Amino acid sequence: MKNNKDIIIIGGGLIGLFCAHYLVKDGHRVTVLDRSAIGSGAARGNGGWVCPSRSQPMASPGTLREGVASWVDPASPLYIPPSHLPAIASYLMRFARNSTQARFQKSLDSIDGMNSHTHQLFDALEEEGVGVPLDSHGYLSVFETHHSAQAAHEASVETAKRGLTSVPGEILGQSDLLAIEPALGTAAKFGFRQHGDRWLDPSALVDKMIDSLSERGVNFVPDHTVFSVEERPHGVAVTTPYGVFEAETAILAAGAWSNDLLRRLGFNGMVVPGKGYSFSVRPPVLPVHNLQFGRSHVAGTPIGDKLRIVGTVEFDGSYDTLNRSRLDIMKRGASPFLRGVDWENGVTDEWVAPRPMTPDGLPLIGALPGSERIIAATGHNMIGLTLGAATGVMVAGIVENGNTHANRAFDPARFTRRGSPLRKVVAKAGL
Numbered sequence: 484m485k486n487n488k489d490i491i492i493i494g495g496g497l498i499g500l501f502c503a504h505y506l507v508k509d510g511h512r513v514t515v516l517d518r519s520a521i522g523s524g525a526a527r528g529n530g531g532w533v534c535p536s537r538s539q540p541m542a543s544p545g546t547l548r549e550g551v552a553s554w555v556d557p558a559s560p561l562y563i564p565p566s567h568l569p570a571i572a573s574y575l576m577r578f579a580r581n582s583t584q585a586r587f588q589k590s591l592d593s594i595d596g597m598n599s600h601t602h603q604l605f606d607a608l609e610e611e612g613v614g615v616p617l618d619s620h621g622y623l624s625v626f627e628t629h630h631s632a633q634a635a636h637e638a639s640v641e642t643a644k645r646g647l648t649s650v651p652g653e654i655l656g657q658s659d660l661l662a663i664e665p666a667l668g669t670a671a672k673f674g675f676r677q678h679g680d681r682w683l684d685p686s687a688l689v690d691k692m693i694d695s696l697s698e699r700g701v702n703f704v705p706d707h708t709v710f711s712v713e714e715r716p717h718g719v720a721v722t723t724p725y726g727v728f729e730a731e732t733a734i735l736a737a738g739a740w741s742n743d744l745l746r747r748l749g750f751n752g753m754v755v756p757g758k759g760y761s762f763s764v765r766p767p768v769l770p771v772h773n774l775q776f777g778r779s780h781v782a783g784t785p786i787g788d789k790l791r792i793v794g795t796v797e798f799d800g801s802y803d804t805l806n807r808s809r810l811d812i813m814k815r816g817a818s819p820f821l822r823g824v825d826w827e828n829g830v831t832d833e834w835v836a837p838r839p840m841t842p843d844g845l846p847l848i849g850a851l852p853g854s855e856r857i858i859a860a861t862g863h864n865m866i867g868l869t870l871g872a873a874t875g876v877m878v879a880g881i882v883e884n885g886n887t888h889a890n891r892a893f894d895p896a897r898f899t900r901r902g903s904p905l906r907k908v909v910a911k912a913g914l
């Protein structure tokens with residue numbers, strides 16, 4: 484017989500909703516508080532990829548090789564305005580330390596482990612009437628040169644060896660590409676298809692989850708910004724402008740905004756907003772594949788009757804300030820690869836949101852040292868949708884069995900502040 488608890492989830496974004504599902508399934512009573520509408524932040528306009536094989540942490544030898552010189556270039560897919568460098572310096576130093584081949588591989592192994600059941604979990608959600616259908620037509624990467632296609636193909640062959648996706652198909656020329664994807668433009672001269680990773684409409688998923696959870700008794704409380712969360716002798720107290728909410732356990736799932744709450748609890752500000760952008764276009768023929776446009780780091784996901792163009796990471800300290808030049812870069816990246824799109828007047832659904840980035844590319848999932856009733860579920864970087872279901876399962880396990888159920892690689896203790904009393908707790912526990 485399970486010990487059913489009252490649980491407050493701080494943040495009704497993707498992670499908060501996935502956690503709510505698995506906690507309700509275990510019989511707990513769940514309240515979700517959000518600063519805005521439920522399903523805000525980065526929950527809806529993202530790329531929709533459920534992509535175990537494309538879950539590499541950003542902290543990698545490749546990203547580091549590109550280096551700070553390229554990151555301050557406004558045309559770079561990863562952009563940091565020079566004026567923001569001092570504010571983010573300690574994050575970048577930690578990012579650099581995590582970008583060695585050995586650390587990258589270790590982080591990747593941890594993410595792979597977590598992703599090992601991702602597809603089954605999403606299929607089960609759909610069967611239970613909580614999830615939405617996933618598209619499995621495959622990812623089509625297209626390039627202007629054979630050399631670029633060859634390099635990407637070799638990388639995809641290596642990726643397939645990790646066992647989370649199929650081996651990519653052979654490299655195709657322009658006419659073969661057009662035969663399987665008539666929407667392509669003239670720049671798509673070489674390319675290849677890979678099956679395995681899938682995608683869905685994230686906004687439809689959010690709506691479906693909200694409906695299902697409401698029916699199962701979850702108490703959604705929008706427009707309640709949580710200012711602080713603290714552990715008390717018999718539970719937790721969660722403070723909002725409209726009063727204090729009490730429960731036995733709190734799940735901290737406030738996405739890129741988690742930092743403010745974590746800092747108050749003795750953590751050192753290592754969840755930072757990495758803004759990403761999307762917008763929609765309507766090509767005359769809607770692509771059937773998820774398209775990867777050359778080396779631009781811009782992609783196109785077919786959602787409904789539109790193609791959602793997604794890309795870029797921008798660290799400027801803001802959460803949702805729309806920088807129009809980032810949209811222009813994405814248009815320049817995608818336009819040569821698509822035909823018949825009106826890039827001036829045919830662009831809709833412009834969207835910007837912060838990814839919760841961490842310097843090692845790994846999420847924080849686990850009870851906070853010194854505050855065992857507060858469980859972090861945040862810092863999912865660029866793969867919060869992909870890892871959402873597995874995170875929910877893990878959090879439900881921690882609520883049930885304590886932190887022994889947690890994966891040490893994701894332990895929030897790695898980000899405790901120097902000099903904070905928490906450091907002593909962490910040291911004593913040998914973490």
Ligand SMILES: Cc1cc2nc3c(=O)[nH]c(=O)nc-3n(C[C@H](O)[C@H](O)[C@H](O)COP(=O)(O)OP(=O)(O)OC[C@H]3O[C@@H](n4cnc5c(N)ncnc54)[C@H](O)[C@@H]3O)c2cc1C
Nearest residue numbers: 494496498518524525529530532709738759866867868869
């Ligand atoms: C352009 C872009 C494309 C992406 N594409 C993909 C993809 O294809 N596949 C994938 O796996 N991932 C993708 N991601 C990443 C994914 O969207 C995030 O990792 C994920 O949304 C993180 O989930 P979260 O719940 O932690 O944060 P969010 O989804 O941002 O939700 C956080 C919620 O917390 C609320 N909140 C914040 N502060 C407070 C507070 N103090 N009190 C109460 N509520 C609060 C917010 O209002 C929000 O509703 C993409 C992200 C972007 C920006």
